Amino acid sequence: MSTTKLGNPAVVGLAGFGMTTLLLQFHNLGLIGLGPVVAMGFIFGGLAQMIAGFLEHKMGNNFGFAAFTSYGAFWIGLGIIWMLNHSEIYTSSHTDVGYYLVGWTLLTFIFWIGSMFIHTAMAITFTTLLIGFILLDLAHFGFPGMTVVAAYVLIICALAAWYMMASVIINDVSGKQLLKSGKPWVK
Secondary structure, eight states: OOOOOOOOTHHHHHHHHHHHHHHHHHHHTTSSOSHHHHHHIIIIIIIIHHHHHHHHHHHTOHHHHHHHHHHHHHHHHHHHHHHHHHHTSSOOOHHHHHHHHHHHHHHHHHHHHHHTTTOHHHHHHHHHHHHHHHHHHHHHTTOTTHHHHHHHHHHHHHHHHHHHHHHHHHHHHHTSOOSOOOOOSOO
16 A cells, blocks of 8 residues: 555645636626636636546545536636637527526535535535525526625635635645634534
């Protein structure tokens, strides 16, 4: 049996998830244009999360494998929607994007349930993600003001993901559990 220490792929997946979620919310608040979101959506949110997911598979972590690979696909898919709209090739209406988000809301609900069996930091991340998706669904189906509310909720989600990333990195390099993840919400 090998005693070689392996890196934890979750740190890259969480970094990419947090960064792209944060940038999209900055866009939704009108602070930045869509360009940086599209770029990071393809590279950090999409590709990096997909790679992290595939490595989680190698580590035997089904939750990490499914979540990172799925949300990596979300970001690549969303980036493609934006590029196709910009190029006027296959345009998606506001409602079309709303249904895209509804699908992701339903999938996120499944991950949310699973997250409650892991630890508090994971449950907070997925709770805020689920609430954010629900608010974005409402924004796309008649309540546009919910986009701003969703942005603030999803900024908390992004920071919660980064907290988990920071806990893995800082606890590993310090050799101590300096940042706690909390207990599972459901046992």
